[in-house]
Amino acid sequence: MPANLPPEYIQTELRFRAAKTPEEKLEILKELMSLVPKHKGTEKLRVELKRKLTKLQEETQRQQKKKGARGPAYDHIEREGAGQITLVGLPNCGKSSLLAAVTHAKPEIAEYPFSTFRPTVGMMPFEDIQIQLIDLPPLSEYTEPWVYSLIRNCDAVALLVDLSSETVEEDYLTALSWLERARIRLVGSRPDPVGEGVAKRAVALGLKHDVEGAEERCSRLRDLVGGEFEIAALSTISGEGLAEMKRLCFRVLQVVRVYTKKPGQPFKKEQPYVLPVGSTVTDVARTIHQELAEKFKYARVWGSAEFQGQRVERHYRVQDSDLLEFHE
Ligand SMILES: Nc1nc2c(ncn2[C@@H]2O[C@H](COP(=O)(O)OP(=O)(O)O)[C@@H](O)[C@H]2O)c(=O)[nH]1
Ligand SMILES: [Mg+2]
The missing domain is CATH 1.20.58 (Methane Monooxygenase Hydroxylase; Chain G, domain 1)
Structure with a gap:
């Protein structure tokens, strides 16, 4: 000065x-x-x-x-990729570091305090697809309503807990209670239809697993989460746990990837179609073209069917990584 x-x-x-x-x-x-x-x-x-x-x-x-x-600035973010996951947690738990570690996004470096109060979006590659992650301001008494709007609108929540904090149990419960006050209920990979507010599928992530004592705190957290959600421990500094975290994010989205090929032609691996778990062969056809959905007679499936290339009917449920061939 x-x-x-x-x-x-x-x-x-x-x-x-x-x-x-x-x-x-x-x-x-x-x-x-x-x-x-x-x-x-x-x-x-x-x-x-x-x-x-x-x-x-x-x-x-x-x-x-x-x-x-x-109206309010940020309460809708266009969905891209296989699904949209919000990174949710208390201040300083490592949300932005995680986004920076697994996507090309550069969470904003704050020159002024308010500039950190924005969502940042990044695309996380997982095998042959991309998952959209949204880094959010922390849950606290200052959290603005649009943050909760984004959480309500996303496909799944990653609930982040700082494993360097002595109070992991309390932190986890505090985060849940902030969500509850906003009428958001986190559920495991099977959504339960009962209860109040909006149910959101969720995974729990323990962050900063590299710090001393993190393993012990992580097992305390696992006890508390108690099979409610899947949980992974990771460190953006050492990189451990990141692969597992990506797998859990894919699983919590409850989608399947389906590939297609034309009859008589060799399979060329291209971007899969991504559909909700439980989708049928007809749903896949509809994603490609309404006309195809109306006129195909049967499909052949490689992957989940009992025999490779087995003929299946229109209501056959596809599994992740199935290869389909439509016959008219
Ligand atoms: N030891 C350790 N520190 C981390 C890790 N990830 C983030 N941090 C630190 O935790 C602090 C908060 O991180 P940040 O990503 O800004 O948290 P946010 O407020 O939740 O977005 C920063 O000082 C980071 O350097 C990690 O995996 N290990
Ligand atoms: Mg941040």
Whole structure:
């Protein structure tokens, strides 16, 4: 900090740092700029403040536009890939680090406090498909309603628990109770139709498994989760557990991948069709084309059927990794 700044400057800067909204920051920043004497020694500071001003002005304009145009900013994120999973947990449990470790996304580095209050989306490759992950602000008394909207709208929740915390049980229950207050109930891979609010399929993930004592805390967590959800322990620093975490994410989505080929032609591995578990051969045909769904007579299946290339009827349920051939 350059010398010769008036004492009010320090006071005002403290207020600037404590300010919560961009609007508030903008006002204080203008005050701050007026307090800087104009001479050679403060030139760098003035450039820096001007840069912040421009950024804040852009930010407030963007937010106002969003508010005016379509209400709350972030409560819907377009689904991409095989399914959408939200990363949910208490502050500092390692959500953003996980997103950065398994996708190409770069969770925002916060220059201002509010800039961390945004969802970040990344695509996580799993075998031959991609799973969409959404990094969210933490669950706390400050959590904004759009965070819960995103959780309600996603396909499944990854509930993240910090294994470096002495209070894993309490942390886990606190996270659940924040969700409960928002009328979101986490369920295992078989959704239960009873109970209040929205039921969301979930997996539990213990993070920072590399720290001392994490294994012991993880087994305490396993006892508590008690077979309710599947659980994996992982570390973004050592990379252990990441492969298992991806498998669990795929499983919790409850989808199957199906490949197709034309009769008489060799199988060329391409992007699979992704459908809900329980889908039939006819559902697959409909995904390809309505016309095909109407006119095919039977299909041959390689994979789940008893015999390779077995002829199956329209209501045959496909399994993950099945290869299908439609006959008209
Ligand atoms: N030891 C260890 N620290 C981690 C790991 N993942 C994240 N952290 C640290 O935990 C802190 C919080 O991480 P962050 O991803 O920002 O958490 P978030 O607030 O939940 O998004 C940071 O200081 C990270 O460096 C991990 O696997 N092992
Ligand atoms: Mg974060």
